[in-house]
Amino acid sequence: MSPFPKQIFHISEAAREVIRRLQHSGHQAFLVGGAIRDLWRGRPPRDWDVATSASAVEVQRLFPRVIPIGIRFGTVTVRIRGQEIEVSTFRGAGIAEDLHHRDFTINAVALDPFRGRLVDPHGGIRDLESRRLRAVLRPQDRFKEDPLRILRGIRLSMEEDLSVEPDTWSAMLEGARELNRVAVERIREELNRILLCPSPRLGLERLREGGILGTLIPELSPSCRGESHEELPPLADPLDVVERLPAEFHLRWAGLLHSVGLPLVARRIRGRWRYPGLARASSEAALAILVRLRFSSRSALRISHFIRWQHIPLVPKWTSPSLRRIAAMLDSEIMEWMPLFWRALLEARSMEHLLDQAEEISCRIAAEIRKDRRRRPPPILDGEEILSLLNLKPGPLVGEIQRALWLRFLEHPTRSRTELSHWLLTRYLPKVHPELVPRRSERE
Numbered sequence: 001m002s003p004f005p006k007q008i009f010h011i012s013e014a015a016r017e018v019i020r021r022l023q024h025s026g027h028q029a030f031l032v033g034g035a036i037r038d039l040w041r042g043r044p045p046r047d048w049d050v051a052t053s054a055s056a057v058e059v060q061r062l063f064p065r066v067i068p069i070g071i072r073f074g075t076v077t078v079r080i081r082g083q084e085i086e087v088s089t090f091r092g093a094g095i096a097e098d099l100h101h102r103d104f105t106i107n108a109v110a111l112d113p114f115r116g117r118l119v120d121p122h123g124g125i126r127d128l129e130s131r132r133l134r135a136v137l138r139p140q141d142r143f144k145e146d147p148l149r150i151l152r153g154i155r156l157s158m159e160e161d162l163s164v165e166p167d168t169w170s171a172m173l174e175g176a177r178e179l180n181r182v183a184v185e186r187i188r189e190e191l192n193r194i195l196l197c198p199s200p201r202l203g204l205e206r207l208r209e210g211g212i213l214g215t216l217i218p219e220l221s222p223s224c225r226g227e228s229h230e231e232l233p234p235l236a237d238p239l240d241v242v243e244r245l246p247a248e249f250h251l252r253w254a255g256l257l258h259s260v261g262l263p264l265v266a267r268r269i270r271g272r273w274r275y276p277g278l279a280r281a282s283s284e285a286a287l288a289i290l291v292r293l294r295f296s297s298r299s300a301l302r303i304s305h306f307i308r309w310q311h312i313p314l315v316p317k318w319t320s321p322s323l324r325r326i327a328a329m330l331d332s333e334i335m336e337w338m339p340l341f342w343r344a345l346l347e348a349r350s351m352e353h354l355l356d357q358a359e360e361i362s363c364r365i366a367a368e369i370r371k372d373r374r375r376r377p378p379p380i381l382d383g384e385e386i387l388s389l390l391n392l393k394p395g396p397l398v399g400e401i402q403r404a405l406w407l408r409f410l411e412h413p414t415r416s417r418t419e420l421s422h423w424l425l426t427r428y429l430p431k432v433h434p435e436l437v438p439r440r441s442e443r444e
Contacts, residue, residue: 313357
């Protein structure tokens with residue numbers, strides 16, 4: 001093992017103060033977790049964790065500002081010197097037993113900065129220097145305690161550039177089916193962190209090859225996509241698309257899910273594969289997946305919007321009314337990222353010859369969005385007029401009608417109020433008052 005690097009003792013004053021106060025009160029206290037790993041590698045730690053013999057109640061007595069979230073699991077967050085330090089009670093009789101229950105050896109290391117004592121019973125520092133990810137003691141037991149450690153291990157192997165030790169990998173695959181009993185919010189957060197790694201492809205490949213990705217998102221499994229039975233249309237590999245995208249949360253999820261609707265629409269026509277309506281089907285399927293993973297409504301809709309408009313560059317020529325309609329459905333924030341999404345998709349499908357066309361279309365849509373901001377409200381009927389004209393009661397249908405009127409105006413900006421009113425009656429009166437529409441026999 002290498003001698004202690006000097007930076008191992010470059011611990012924040014907040015973490016030092018927490019450890020010092022706990023030790024002066026007669027308790028054992030050690031710095032643990034990822035902070036030691038970061039310090040050993042000369043990186044500033046993102047989080048500071050302390051393990052102690054003190055109970056959570058005793059920690060609350062020692063520090064004036066404590067967040068008790070997690071207190072039933074023996075963990076509290078101490079706010080001190082402008083930082084948040086997570087403090088956990090030993091799992092067992094002492095620090096050595098506590099480290100036995102950690103997930104991986106590189107996380108099963110503890111440091112007492114005041115006595116210069118490094119506790120490393122499982123060779124975590126040696127594994128870190130050898131770039132090896134290994135579970136503590138018996139891997140099956142560690143993943144049975146918390147199956148989420150499987151995803152965490154894959155993420156760590158990506159972040160730290162580690163190879164997964166064979167027994168540990170076998171135990172990960174064996175325990176993958178237990179991920180179904182983990183709260184979806186915890187799974188979602190680990191998937192988010194995997195997707196936002198600088199190079200996410202390796203981790204996603206491990207998830208896919210081990211069948212873990214299909215367990216978490218069945219729509220991405222080979223059997224669900226039909227890939228295990230018959231070759232489907234040549235589309236971009238989602239992992240290839242994700243790898244080409246910048247580390248933006250919504251973009252990378254859109255890249256991963258951009259073709260989940262493929263099995264729903266793929267058709268063989270005259271010996272060739274066709275997939276009409278793929279973008280819409282994938283957008284709707286992706287929205288269902290994101291809702292299942294309990295994404296916020298805003299994030300889920302934004303991701304599905306990227307997927308919905310993925311095929312715009314494939315159309316040779318767009319008319320101005322069509323682009324105005326698209327611009328009305330895309331806000332400026334989506335359009336800021338949309339060209340990057342199109343580029344990744346086209347490159348992943350070896351369709352670089354369409355890149356100039358995609359850039360031209362994105363500029364035209366962005367110009368239409370800027371025009372929309374300057375454009376005064378059109379002569380469209382307000383809510384009261386719609387209620388009166390169609391003899392409706394207030395409800396969500398009014399908003400839908402106003403949206404339809406706005407899109408109609410964008411396609412034909414010169415329409416007068418009279419023409420729009422006539423269009424409205426023609427389209428919606430049969431829906432809301434079918435009894436007022438004469439039957440065919442009566443019209444004849």
